[in-house]
Every structure is written in structure tokens, then in C-alpha cells.
Amino acid sequence: MASNQPSQARMKFFIDTKRCIECGGCEVACKNENHVPMGISRIRVVTVNEGERGETNVPIPCMHCSKAPCVAVCPVDALFTRHDGIVHVNKETCIGCGYCLYACPFGAPQFPTSAPFGARGVMDKCTYCAGGPEEPHSQREVQLYGSNRVADGKLPMCASVCATKALVAGDSPDVAEVARKRIALRGSGEAPWGWSTAYPGA
Amino acid sequence: MTNSMNDIRNAKSVVIWGENICTSHPIAMQHVLHAKEVNKAPVVVIDPRFSKTAAFSDKHVSVRQGTDVALVYGVINVILANGWEDKAMLRDRTYGFELLQEELKKYDLDTVSNVTGVSKEDIQQIAKTMAENRPGTVIWAMGGTQHSNGTSVTRAFCVLQLVLGNMGKPGGGTNVFRGHDNVQGATDLGVLSDTLPGYYGLGEGPWKHWSNVWGVDVDYIKSRFKSTDMMGKPGFTVARWYEGILMDAKELGQDTNLHATIFWGHSSNCNSQMDRVKKALEKVDLIVDIDPFVSNTAVLPDRTDNVYLLPACTVYEQYGSVTNSNRDNQWRDRVVDPVFESRTDIDIIMDFAKHLGFGEQFMKNRNGPYSKDHVVEDLAREWAMGMLTIGMNGQTVERMKRQKEWAHVFDRDTKRAVSGPVKGEYWGLSWPCWTDKHPGSPILYRVDVPVAEGGMGFRARWGKEAPDGKTLLAGKGSAPKGSPIKEGYAEIDNWKTDITGKTAEEAIAKGIAPYGNGRARINAWNLKDDPVPKHREPIHSPRPDLIAAWPTYDDVKDHFRVPTLFKSMQKPEYAKDFPVLLNTGRQVEFEGGGSADRNCWWLVELQPEMYAEIHPGLASDHGIKHGDWMWVESPQDLDDKPSRMKVKAKVTKRVPPNMIYLPFHWGGSFEGKSLAGKFPEGHVPYGIGESANVVTNYGYDRITQMQETKGGLCRIIKA
Numbered sequence: 013m014a015s016n017q018p019s020q021a022r023m024k025f026f027i028d029t030k031r032c033i034e035c036g037g038c039e040v041a042c043k044n045e046n047h048v049p050m051g052i053s054r055i056r057v058v059t060v061n062e063g064e065r066g067e068t069n070v071p072i073p074c075m076h077c078s079k080a081p082c083v084a085v086c087p088v089d090a091l092f093t094r095h096d097g098i099v100h101v102n103k104e105t106c107i108g109c110g111y112c113l114y115a116c117p118f119g120a121p122q123f124p125t126s127a128p129f130g131a132r133g134v135m136d137k138c139t140y141c142a143g144g145p146e147e148p149h150s151q152r153e154v155q156l157y158g159s160n161r162v163a164d165g166k167l168p169m170c171a172s173v174c175a176t177k178a179l180v181a182g183d184s185p186d187v188a189e190v191a192r193k194r195i196a197l198r199g200s201g202e203a204p205w206g207w208s209t210a211y212p213g214a
Numbered sequence: 215m216t217n218s219m220n221d222i223r224n225a226k227s228v229v230i231w232g233e234n235i236c237t238s239h240p241i242a243m244q245h246v247l248h249a250k251e252v253n254k255a256p257v258v259v260i261d262p263r264f265s266k267t268a269a270f271s272d273k274h275v276s277v278r279q280g281t282d283v284a285l286v287y288g289v290i291n292v293i294l295a296n297g298w299e300d301k302a303m304l305r306d307r308t309y310g311f312e313l314l315q316e317e318l319k320k321y322d323l324d325t326v327s328n329v330t331g332v333s334k335e336d337i338q339q340i341a342k343t344m345a346e347n348r349p350g351t352v353i354w355a356m357g358g359t360q361h362s363n364g365t366s367v368t369r370a371f372c373v374l375q376l377v378l379g380n381m382g383k384p385g386g387g388t389n390v391f392r393g394h395d396n397v398q399g400a401t402d403l404g405v406l407s408d409t410l411p412g413y414y415g416l417g418e419g420p421w422k423h424w425s426n427v428w429g430v431d432v433d434y435i436k437s438r439f440k441s442t443d444m445m446g447k448p449g450f451t452v453a454r455w456y457e458g459i460l461m462d463a464k465e466l467g468q469d470t471n472l473h474a475t476i477f478w479g480h481s482s483n484c485n486s487q488m489d490r491v492k493k494a495l496e497k498v499d500l501i502v503d504i505d506p507f508v509s510n511t512a513v514l515p516d517r518t519d520n521v522y523l524l525p526a527c528t529v530y531e532q533y534g535s536v537t538n539s540n541r542d543n544q545w546r547d548r549v550v551d552p553v554f555e556s557r558t559d560i561d562i563i564m565d566f567a568k569h570l571g572f573g574e575q576f577m578k579n580r581n582g583p584y585s586k587d588h589v590v591e592d593l594a595r596e597w598a599m600g601m602l603t604i605g606m607n608g609q610t611v612e613r614m615k616r617q618k619e620w621a622h623v624f625d626r627d628t629k630r631a632v633s634g635p636v637k638g639e640y641w642g643l644s645w646p647c648w649t650d651k652h653p654g655s656p657i658l659y660r661v662d663v664p665v666a667e668g669g670m671g672f673r674a675r676w677g678k679e680a681p682d683g684k685t686l687l688a689g690k691g692s693a694p695k696g697s698p699i700k701e702g703y704a705e706i707d708n709w710k711t712d713i714t715g716k717t718a719e720e721a722i723a724k725g726i727a728p729y730g731n732g733r734a735r736i737n738a739w740n741l742k743d744d745p746v747p748k749h750r751e752p753i754h755s756p757r758p759d760l761i762a763a764w765p766t767y768d769d770v771k772d773h774f775r776v777p778t779l780f781k782s783m784q785k786p787e788y789a790k791d792f793p794v795l796l797n798t799g800r801q802v803e804f805e806g807g808g809s810a811d812r813n814c815w816w817l818v819e820l821q822p823e824m825y826a827e828i829h830p831g832l833a834s835d836h837g838i839k840h841g842d843w844m845w846v847e848s849p850q851d852l853d854d855k856p857s858r859m860k861v862k863a864k865v866t867k868r869v870p871p872n873m874i875y876l877p878f879h880w881g882g883s884f885e886g887k888s889l890a891g892k893f894p895e896g897h898v899p900y901g902i903g904e905s906a907n908v909v910t911n912y913g914y915d916r917i918t919q920m921q922e923t924k925g926g927l928c929r930i931i932k933a
Contacts (some may be wrong), residue, residue: 031247033266035240035802036820043816050819063868067269175240176247197251 022097022184023140023162025075025171026191027205030198031178032069034059038170038179042073045141045169046158052122054138055170071179073170074099074120074138075210082112082121090135096162097184098140103156106134117209140181141168184211216658217351217387218540218644223627224385225249227343227350228257231371232282232357232924236266237802239355239391246270249385255350256343260285261357262797263827263875264868273339276870278331279797280361280752280925284764285337286370287749288326290377291318292341300379306689307672308376309680310737310746317746329749329760344378349386355393356799360924362766362780365917366747373736373747381734382659392539394806395529399537402606402645403597407449407774412601414710416446423711427600429580438572444468448774451919453485456494457776467775474500478559479526481807482511483881486910486921489857492516492884504562509809510881510905513892523894525556528810532558534590535614540656542642543606545614560589599713602728605646605655607715613643613650629656640668648718648728659734661694665727669694674705674730681739688731696725705730743767743916751784752925753913754849756795756872758786767916774919783912788849788927794832794874796848796926798906801877808879812901824883824903825864827875828930833865836932840865843933845886846874848926851912859904860886860933874928876906884908886933 034057042048042055055073060066076099083091083099090105091112101112101121110132113121124133143160146153153160161168171181180190191204222228222245235243247270249255259271260282268274277285293299294315304311323334344350352375358367372381372388380386392398404411414420425432439445447467450458458472475498485491495501495515503511504524512521530549537543552558564586567576577584580599584592594611601607617624620636629641630653640654647654648665655668663669671688680686687702709717709728718728737745751757751764767780803821804811811817826846828838838844840863847858860883861876869875882889882902890898913922 033236033240033243033270035236037240039820040803040816043819050815063264063866065264065269065274067264067266176244194251 021095022078023076023142023181024097024184024187024211025073026180026187026207027071028178028180028191028194029068029070029205030194031176032057032071033176033178034069035175037173037175038071038073041169041173042138045161046139048136048158049124052124052136054120054122054136056119069178070205071170071174072118072120073168073179074116074140075118075206076138076140077117077210078212081115081117085111085115087111092145094142098142098162100139100142100144101135101137102145103134103136108132108134110135118206138168141166141170215387215389215391215540216381217384217389218542218629218656219245219391220626220629221384221387221540221657222246222351222353222389223248223252225255225349225351226253226385227255227347229260229340229344229350229352230257230267230271231260231352231354232359232367233353233355233391234261234263234265234267234357234799235353235391236270237800238393240802242391243267243270256347258340258343260340262795262870262873266802273336273343275332275336275340278329278756279357279795280363280755280922281330281749282358282361282367283363283370283747284321284326284329284749285332286367286374286747287318287321288323288330288332288337289341289344290314290374291321291323291326292338293345293377294318296341296345298341298345299377303376303379303381306692307381307733309684309686309733309735313737314373314746317748321749329757329764344374348378349380349383350378351385351387351389352380353389353391355391357924358390359915360920360922362753362913362915362922362925363744363748363750364915364920364922365741366744366750369738370747372734376734376736382657382661384657387657389540396536396538398539398541399535399543402537402601402604407451411597412603412606414603416448418442418446419711421445423713424600426711427580427596427713428575429578430575434575440469450776451774452480453914453919453921454774454776454778456485456487456491459494459498460490461776465777467772472498474498474502476502476504477509477511478504481509481809481881482514483509483807483905483907484878486907486923487851487857487912488514488905488907488910489853491907504559505809506556507809507813507899508893508897510807513882513889514884524562525554526562527552527556527558531556532560532590534560535594535609535611537645538642540642541644542654542656543609543614543645543647544642545611545618547618560593564589599715601645602710602712602715602718605648605652605718605728607718608647608650608652608654609643609645610650613639617641617643644668646670648722649715651719652722661692663694664696664725665694665722666696666725670727670729671702671731672734674702674732676732676735678704680737686732686735688733693731694725694727697731698725699731702731702733741917753780753784753922754788754792754911754925754927755784755786756789756793756927758789761786770916773914778914778919779912780916783851792847792849792927792929793872794928794930795870795872796846796909796911796928797869797873797875798878798910798923799875801879804877804879806879807881808901809881809899811879812882812899815900818899818901822901824861824877824880826861827866827869827873828863829867829869829871829873830865831871832873832930833863836930838863838865838930838932845931845933846876846909846928847931848909848911848928857909858885859906859908861904874930876909878906878923881905 057071090102142162143153144157148160148163167181171179219242257271258273259268260275501521531552533548567573620634623634624641643654644656690701721728803817847856880903883904910923911926
């Protein structure tokens with residue numbers, strides 16, 4: 013299995029829009045796990061067509077895209093892709109310019125607005141519960157980026173608590189297998205939400 | 215619940231009737247989705263609103279609130295007209311089908327459609343879907359029960375499942391989802407005013423039985439009561455306790471008014487008629503609020519003395535067993551030691567008993583006095599000795615702890631352990647778990663397995679013969695598998711009182727269920743008004759033209775010690791003055807009165823404000839835009855003026871065009887004024903707002919006195 017070979021690992025999210033019930037468990041678990049401040053959402057459940065046939069809920073974290081546009085546009089190379097596909101921001105390099113926000117197709121980058129004169133602070137986003145470019149579990153990492161569950165061999169908190177397993181995290185082949193089985197059961201043939209954008213050609 | 219949450223995975227159809235699973239029981243929704251995706255089970259949601267759960271349905275039916283019995287009967291009539299009923303089940307395992315047939319004549323499809331607002335085609339489709347996809351589950355919650363005829367609604371769901379033959383089968387059953395952590399356990403252990411633990415009731419026999427279990431002389435218990443009459447008399451209910459303070463003592467079913475009120479993990483904002491609750495809290499001599507957080511009770515009344523707040527531990531700071539909605543028992547560990555000066559519930563109870571002068575008797579046990587070090591274990595052993603009626607005997611402390619260690623070996627679909635020392639046991643040792651060898655019974659009334667494996671017929675609770683002379687014992691061939699008696703039989707002598715457990719053990723060894731093998735009563739003759747369920751218009755009916763044909767009950771003088779009004783409160787003119795339907799329910803972020811959740815800022819960030827769902831059409835008729843403030847006013851009922859609350863409009867098509875829907879978890883604000891200044895310093899919750907129950911109407915179930923909060927009227931005014 014690929015998951016036994018860390019060098020080939022490729023972390024992904026599968027967002028099952030036919031299963032999310034908008035309970036908000038992922039949002040609260042993320043905030044609790046990473047001590048995310050008020051006003052910043054590393055994951056957010058978006059509901060469309062509320063109260064009508066076709067009502068759909070979509071939990072949206074950072075998708076950790078394979079050719080991440082945020083990484084491409086960052087003028088100071090604060091954004092980078094790890095060997096396992098997780099996209100990190102180095103908060104000590106980030107200048108808060110906001111280019112990444114315009115480039116991101118998922119609205120993942122978040123900016124604290126508490127800086128003077130409404131200036132943007134440095135970017136914050138979903139880390140896949142994998143901390144940041146610091147020593148795992150170091151005080152600095154916890155302070156700047158929050159939890160590092162991946163270093164302990166654990167999945168992101170949001171996916172771990174998902175009541176209906178609408179949000180699935182893990183190594184690419186495992187996640188793809190879950191998605192394939194569910195889509196086959198439904199016979200819909202639909203591609204997983206966001207994958208053509210986040211993981212083209214996967 | 216006759217079946218389990220997990221067992222929904224075996225359903226061929228899922229009917230969710232008056233329950234919003236996505237919001238109230240989100241974890242359980244995975245099982246509904248499994249049935250839908252893997253079994254291709256059609257999901258039917260019957261709810262006035264297009265709820266979050268309705269979004270996952272194949273068919274949503276918007277029923278007028280409070281007309282569920284009529285809709286069930288419409289569905290049953292279609293089933294019978296097509297010969298889809300389970301004839302063997304009705305013949306061998308039920309009593310009173312003839313009386314039902316008589317009642318059903320009043321519910322032709324045109325009538326049902328007129329009463330419920332559901333089209334004839336939809337009624338036929340519900341029946342066809344359920345008949346063609348068996349076994350199917352029927353799931354409900356407060357949308358089914360919080361009506362003046364709520365007991366009838368609940369019984370109608372059971373009758374429907376009997377007619378379809380969906381009882382006693384994996385994937386079937388009548389499944390009412392309980393709403394709070396351990397609320398089933400609380401009910402089982404008798405946190406009710408009309409019974410001792412185990413649903414024994416309040417008669418002389420029950421008092422003797424429990425005194426025997428407690429190791430206390432029954433005469434001592436008697437000496438604590440004013441009279442033997444009062445010893446057997448049901449007390450006040452949680453719905454109307456405050457009338458014991460407000461009403462003239464002459465009107466009450468006891469000699470005196472109430473002088474003190476103790477809230478223990480319960481929020482007063484859960485009570486309808488909250489303006490009367492406020493008055494009562496201002497009049498009563500003493501208020502004690504035992505809670506981890508400062509609840510609405512402490513700030514609602516305008517008073518400055520004799521309100522005591524006792525900080526209690528959260529679940530994480532104490533340990534013991536809990537029982538979930540589907541009768542599973544689970545042992546829970548303490549996560550952290552009690553924080554600050556908070557104390558565990560049992561610690562507070564024991565001190566109360568001591569200072570009230572019966573500490574010694576309270577701490578007595580058949581094996582000597584309890585030890586403070588393991589009182590929770592001692593108590594668990596005590597209830598396991600006494601709760602014979604429901605077979606809550608085999609859930610020993612040791613077994614519950616062992617299951618916790620071996621949780622990983624239980625199968626998700628069957629709930630049965632496949633290996634390890636727990637092999638063969640069902641998860642949670644679901645009651646009835648008659649003995650410490652019994653595996654538990656996750657599916658009630660199953661006759662295709664032996665009693666020793668969780669099988670049983672219906673309980674022979676009402677003897678061998680009904681008042682009309684017909685048998686109440688099950689017919690031929692309907693005994694649990696492996697039974698030496700192949701038909702119905704009466705309950706075994708002493709099975710409810712033999713605390714050694716031997717009677718039950720011997721019966722089970724023979725393949726006999728201790729409680730007998732009887733018939734499910736479609737005709738419950740002891741419920742004099744409605745021996746079979748009947749549609750009755752809500753007290754506050756939006757259809758005054760239907761009141762004459764479907765009237766509510768006669769008023770009741772001494773109903774849990776208070777007079778409860780039915781007919782004299784059902785006034786046709788309400789519908790003219792208050793033309794908008796009022797409904798309440800949950801939001802997913804909070805629970806109950808919300809005093810814990812509204813103190814969690816991550817939850818409050820998701821839902822920072824109280825709101826009223828209002829349809830775009832109704833909103834624009836009143837010049838109200840999304841986010842505007844509005845007043846919601848409801849009939850004055852017992853008071854001298856209408857009740858009113860100020861709330862923000864959430865404009866959404868989720869509600870039908872003529873309905874206001876309010877989440878009920880809010881508190882800390884009253885009639886447009888914030889009560890934030892009345893909290894002790896540093897204790898104002900992050901989220902405060904107006905309580906829905908300020909405007910919920912008068913109206914109570916004829917049998918249980920549950921409040922009618924799912925069928926009221928109101929009017930709205932732009933603020």
C-alpha cells in the first residue's frame with residue numbers, strides 16, 4: 013500500500029456533497045484543535061439552495077491543490093508544497109499581500125483584520141492539521157500554526173469528527189477508493205467535488 | 215426505540231416523521247445515509263418545514279402541524295384498501311383491530327387531505343412506498359409528541375408499524391429519538407412524577423418492592439408522606455410545576471402551594487408559557503439552580519434574594535453509567551477532576567439528604583451503607599437488582615466496563631461482538647438484558663430468535679383477557695424461537711419482584727420471556743378518551759371550521775395536581791387574531807436550554823443570534839427584510855395580555871408560507887430587553903437572546919401533560 017511509503021504519499025480531501033448535513037462539527041473541531049481565533053475560518057460549511065429541493069452543503073477547507081495557484085502567485089515564496097502534497101504558509105515570510113486569496117479557487121486563505129488601519133495580517137489557512145515549517149509540536153509551531161496531528165500519524169481533526177463521513181482525508185489512493193465506491197453505489201458518475209480544480213489529472 | 219440507531223442500516227425504507235435528524239441527532243444521520251445509499255431505501259420526511267433532513271429525502275411531505283394522527287390513518291386506509299397489511303401480525307399479535315377499523319371510517323382520503331393539507335396522491339405514495347419497501351423504520355421525535363394529543367400520535371405510529379408488520383424485525387420498528395444525553399436513563403430510573411424507577415408506578419406493591427431493594431423499611435418511607443393517598447398520587451410535571459406556585463391552593467390537587475423550586479441541569483427556558491414561569495419564579499420563596507453554568511432561571515425573575523447557584527460538575531468531571539436512546543448502557547469515565555469549587559451531582563444529592571435529615575436511610579443499601587468512594591458503582595448494583603420490569607439487570611458494572619475496553623470488536627450492523635471475552639454480547643447490553651449472562655436485546659418484540667438471544671413477544675402487561683372477553687395472549691406460532699410454549703402465555707409469577715433474579719433466570723433457561731407473550735394493544739381501553747388514537751384539532755387551531763368535527767378533550771380538574779384546560783381554551787377566534795402558525799425546534803449548534811453551549815464561543819460564533827425563520831412571502835407582506843427586528847406575539851391564554859418577544863428575521867423558504875419557526879435554546883433576554891446585567895460578574899454567556907417559549911401557547915397532552923409547542927399560533931409585527 014502506498015500509505016506505507018511516506019515518500020510517495022499524497023494527502024487529499026474528498027468532500028462528499030451528498031453526505032454533508034451542515035452540523036458544523038468540522039468547523040468547531042478545527043477551531044478547538046488549532047485554537048483558531050474568532051473571525052478566522054480554516055474550514056467553512058457553505059450551504060446553497062437552503063430550504064429548497066437541491067439544498068447542498070459543502071465543507072470547504074484548503075484543498076492542498078496539486079498545482080497550487082497560491083504557491084504560484086506568492087511574491088515572497090511564503091507558500092510551498094510539502095513532499096506529501098500538503099500546502100503550507102510560512103507566517104514569518106508572509107507579507108499579507110493577499111495575492112493568494114485572489115488566486116485560490118476555494119477561498120481558503122484567511123486574514124486577521126485586527127491590524128491597525130484595517131491592514132491585513134499574515135495569512136492563515138487550513139494546515140491539514142500538519143502544523144507548519146517548524147519543529148513538530150514546538151512552542152513556535154503551536155503558537156503560529158496550531159496542532160500537528162499528521163506528525164503523530166493522525167488525520168486532520170475535521171475529517172476525524174465528521175458525523176456522516178462527508179469529509180474524508182488521507183493518502184490519495186485510499187481517499188480515491190472511498191470516493192470511487194460511493195460514486196459507484198449512487199451510479200451518478202459525478203466526479204468528486206472540486207477535484208478537477210484541485211487535483212487535475214488525478 | 216424498539217430498534218437501534220445502527221439498525222436503521224438494515225431498513226428498506228426510512229420514514230422520518232416530526233424529527234430533524236441532521237439538526238437534533240447528526241451522528242445518527244450516517245445510518246440513514248447508509249440505508250439510502252446501500253439499501254436504496256427511499257427516505258420520506260414528513261414535517262411542516264423543508265428541514266435539513268428533508269433535503270436528503272426522496273419525498274418531503276409538508277403536513278399541517280398537529281394533524282399527524284389523521285395522516286397516519288389516511289396512510290393505513292390506503293394500506294388496507296390495497297390488502298397490503300400484515301394479516302398474520304394483526305391476527306396473532308395484536309388486540310383491538312376491530313375498534314380501529316371503526317375509527318378509520320372517519321378518515322377517507324378527501325377528509326384526511328382537507329385536515330392535514332397533504333394531497334391524496336402524496337398520502338397514497340407514502341403508503342405505497344412503505345408497503346413496497348419492508349421492513350421499514352418509522353422515526354419521530356418532538357414533532358410527533360408535543361401535541362395535545364401527542365400520546366395518540368405516538369400510538370398511531372405504533373399501530374401503523376403493526377399494520378405493516380414492521381415490528382420485531384431488523385430494519386423496522388418504532389423509533390423515537392430521545393433528545394438529550396442519558397434522557398432514556400433518566401426516564402428508566404424514574405425521573406418522573408408518576409412512577410418509581412423501572413416504570414413500576416406509585417402503588418403499594420411498587421413502594422414495597424423498592425423499599426426491599428433499598429433495604430429500607432417501607433413504614434419509614436410511609437412516615438415521610440402526609441398520607442398514603444399522597445404517596446400514590448402523581449406529582450407535578452416539568453411542563454406545569456409553576457402553576458403549583460401561581461394558582462390558588464384550592465385549585466390544586468394538594469393542600470398547599472409550592473414554596474421552593476430546585477433546577478438541576480434543567481433550564482426554565484424549556485417551559486412554554488415562560489411569562490408565567492417568570493411570575494412563579496418571582497413569587498416562590500426559594501430558588502436553587504444546580505448547573506455548571508448560570509442558567510436562564512437565575513436571571514429571568516426580577517428578584518434579588520433567595521436565589522442560590524450551586525456549581526455542579528459537567529459530565530467530564532464525573533463518571534458512571536448512561537443509557538442512550540436505544541436502551542444501550544455505557545460506562546463513562548471521569549476525564550478531569552472537578553474544576554474550581556464544582557461538585558458532582560451525587561455528592562450534592564448526598565449532602566442534601568444528610569441535611570434534610572434522612573442521610574442514613576438514603577445511604578442505606580442491602581449490603582450496608584454506601585461508601586463515598588464507590589457510591590456510583592453501589593448505585594449501579596442497586597438498580598440492576600430492582601429494575602426487573604424492563605430487564606435492566608444484566609448490565610453489571612463489570613460488564614459495562616469490559617465492553618468499553620472491547621468496543622472495537624462489535625459489528626456496526628448487528629451491534630454484536632464477534633470476538634474477545636464479550637463475544638456474543640450486544641453493544642450496550644440493550645435492555646431487556648435479563649441476567650448477567652444475557653447478551654441484551656437490541657431489537658424488541660423479535661420472535662425469530664430465542665429469549666436467551668434477545669427474543670421476546672409483546673409484554674402480557676394487561677392480563678390474559680381484555681374487558682370485552684377477548685384474549686390478550688398471543689396466537690399460535692408467535693412465541694419466541696425455541697419456546698416450549700408455542701403460543702401466548704401470561705407473565706411468570708413474581709418476575710417483577712424477585713430481586714435474586716432467579717425467576718427470570720429459570721424462565722430464560724426454558725426459553726420463556728419472564729413478562730409473558732401477549733398482544734400489542736391497538737385498543738387501550740384504559741385511555742378512556744382515545745382507546746384508539748383520534749385526530750383532535752390543536753388547542754390553538756388555525757382551522758376553526760374543523761373544531762366541531764374534531765374537538766379537543768374535556769377540561770381535566772386534577773391532572774398531575776393542576777387543572778388542565780382543553781375545550782375551554784380551544785377558542786375559534788384565536789385563528790383570526792393570530793393568523794400565523796408557530797413552531798419551535800432545534801438548531802444544531804446548541805442543545806436544550808443552551809446554558810452550556812451559549813457559553814462556548816466557537817458555537818456562538820456559528821450562531822451568534824436568536825432568529826425567527828420566516829418565509830419570503832410572509833416577510834414582505836409585513837415589510838420585513840432579512841435581518842430586520844420583529845415582534846412575535848401569541849394569545850394571552852391564562853394571562854391578561856398577549857406574550858411577546860423581539861427577534862431578528864431569517865428570511866428562508868425552509869418554512870411554509872404561513873409559519874414562524876423559532877429555535878428554543880436561547881435565554882438571557884426577555885420581551886426585547888437584555889438580562890445581561892443580571893448575571894453574576896463574568897458569567898454572561900457569549901450568546902444571549904429571546905427565549906422561544908415566551909410565545910409558545912397554552913396546550914398540554916391529555917395523558918402525559920407534555921406541552922403543545924409544535925402547534926401554536928402567533929402574529930408578527932415589524933419592530
